[in-house]
Amino acid sequence: MTYPQNPQNPYTQPTMPMAPVKKKGGCVKWGAIIGGVFIAAVACNAIIGGGDTTTSPAPVTTEVTNMSPAPLAQLPSETAAAPEKPAAVVEKPAEAPAAPEKPAAVAEKPAEAPKVTVEQKSALKKAESYSKTMHMSKAGIYHQLTSEYGEKFSPEAAQYAIDNLKADFNKNALEKAKSYQKNMSMSPDSIYDQLVSEYGEQFTPEEAQYAVDNLAP
Incomplete structure (x- = not known):
């Protein structure tokens, strides 16, 4: 097949002829046929049903396709228990240190008095004699008891005699002073x-002053 060229532009490509457009008369025809069949079916149904021209609409069925129930929410197998609050810890007061036990009072036995010796008893009697008859002083009696020209008692026996001698040495000093005066x-x-x-x-000195102060004029 040859295509005519454009005489004005010999280099222009040939154009293809357009195909004729067909009319859609067949679809309209078949639609009218189907509509007529449907009207005839309705008329026959009305005659058979006793002249009841009222037609009930066809039940509408809803086709459920591939529908599954919504999944139920999965309940927890066990309700989680709320965490218990820890019990308040009651601190025990610090125990006071135990007081040290007082040692049992030890009953001290009274010290036994040393036994008086024969020498000590003799020295005490001599000291009493010197005090009463000669009105001697404490130092004078001790010297007389221990002197090698006197009684020759031991220092321990003489001291025992002085410690246990009951004498008023102020009175002894006054008696000596009266003797010197008279x-x-x-x-x-x-x-x-x-x-x-x-x-x-x-x-x-105190004993001597007492004696001088108490001399008769």
């Missing part, structure tokens, strides 16, 4: 010196 007519100052001298009566 027999030797000595002055108060001379009597005082004789009473406190270590070569005389050996009274204490």
Whole structure:
């Protein structure tokens, strides 16, 4: 087949002829036939049903295709228990340290008094005699008891005698002062010196002063 060329442009490609368009008369025809058949069927149904021209609509059926029930929410097998609150811990008060036990009072036995020896008893009797008859001082009696020219008692026996001698040495000093005043007519100052001298009566200064203060005029 040859296609005519454009005489004005010999290099132009040939154009193909357009096919004729067919009319769609067949579809309309078949639709009319189907409609007529449907009308005839309805008319026959009305005649058979006793002239009842009322037609009931065909039941509408809904086809459920491939529908499955919604999955149920899965319930938990066990309800989770709420966590229990920890019980408040009650702290025990710190125990006070136990007081140390007091040691049982040890009953101390009274110290036994040392036994008095025969020498000590003798020294005490001599000391009482010197105090009562000669009105001697404490130091004078002790010296007389321990002197090698006197009683020759041991220092322990002489000290025991002095510690246990019951005598008023102020009175002894006054009696000595009266003897010096009466027999030797000595002055108060001379009597005082004789009473406190270590070569005389050996009274204490307080005892000698008491004696001088209490001399009769």
